[in-house]
Amino acid sequence: MRVPPRLAAAVDVVDPAPDARVLEVGCGRGVAAVLLVDRLPRGRYTGLDRSATATAATAARLAGRGTVHTTALAAFRPAPGTVDLALAINVNVFWTGAARAELAVLATALDAGGVLHLVYGSDGAAPRGDVADRLRDHLTAGGFAPTVTTPTRRGVRLLHVRAALGGGGPVRTPRSPG
Structure with a gap:
């Protein structure tokens, strides 16, 4: 399996504990999922993606070592x-709009002390500078306390936003289905 450097770099930055319960938003075809599961000998992996084709590929790559759902966050x-x-690599919903519903789902899912990691980068150019301000604003409004860094891993410059609950803004609970 060819691993794009941006995905390996993102997983390196996040560096989950061996017993972590990880939720990957936008798991795509499962390349980062395999890297994550390999770091979770006592943990649990759950992946989400809107594409049934992508989740089928992820499930096949994981071969029973995690759970995958075809759904929007x-x-x-x-x-x-x-x-x-919770981890999202290059997922646009968090910076292109307020992502209120998505952040509410994550606020529900995260355990006390849990952390949301949003990682952006490409195998070529550096991340766009305006994205950090938007992410910071959206996360703060969603009740998260974000910290923004721009680490370089494996030759890839990343935008990494680490956000814990407790940012002082409103935490919205998801609506009941129906």
């Missing part, structure tokens, strides 16, 4: 406090 209904670490 806003429609996902996790049990409260069941995630230690």
Whole structure:
């Protein structure tokens, strides 16, 4: 399996604990999922993607070592406090709009002390500078306390936003389905 440097770099930056309960938003075809699961000998992996083709590829790559759901994050209904670490790599919904519903789902899913990691980067150019301000504003409004860094890993410059609950803004709970 060819691993794009940006995905390996993102997983390196996040560096989940061996027993972490990880939720990956926008798991795509499962390349980062395999890297994550390899770091979780006692943990648990759950991946989400809107594409059935992508989730089928992820499930095949994981071969039973994780759970994959075909759904948008806003429609996902996790049990409260069941995630230690949520990760989204190059997922646009968090910076292109307020992502209120998506952040509410993550606020529900994250356990006390859980962390959301938003990572942006490409195998070529550096991340766009305006994205950090938008992410910071959206996360703060969603009740998260974001910290923004621009680390370089494996030769890839990343925009990494680490956000814990407790940013002082309103935490919105997801609506009941129906």
